[in-house]
Amino acid sequence: RCLQDTGVVVEQFVTGREITVGVLDLHGEPASALPVVEIIVGKGEWYDYTNRYTPGRSEHIIPAKVSDDVASALKGVAMAAHSALCLRDLSRADFILADDGGFVLLEVNAIPGMTPTSLYPDACRAAGVDFATLTARLVQSAARRGPS
Secondary structure, eight states, rough: TTOOOOOOOOOOOOOSEEEEEEEEEEETTTEEEEEEEEEEEEETTTHHHHHHHHHSSSEEEEESSSOHHHHHHHHHHHHHHHHHHHHHEEEEEEEEEEESSEEEEEEEEEOOOOOTTTTHHHHHHHHHHHHHHHHHHHHHHHOOOOOO
């Protein structure tokens, strides 16, 4: 069926800074937004597989250089999306931030990357939670929640 479908989705092309906000939502604790992260790659490059997973090919600015109002709004949308999608434990919302401070939510990742070059562990470290502590807390959260 999918190969016979002739429908298409067309979205507006948006330009701006690449921003991401993680949410940590452990069972029995209030959810919290992690620091806002800006992703920087070389001029004219995309945040593609090579730039994402090759150490030194991208830079994560934490906290992103945005106003407190913009950071608060980004965190609010990340938290609202996490809740609206009925996610648990962790998620990461990706945005494009325009020069005028407006932003577009691109997607929400229900299982954000956890590699040495991934954004989510970097944001956790900036919030004072190292990788070993993060993984231990996620396991403890699942144990407290029990079987679904």
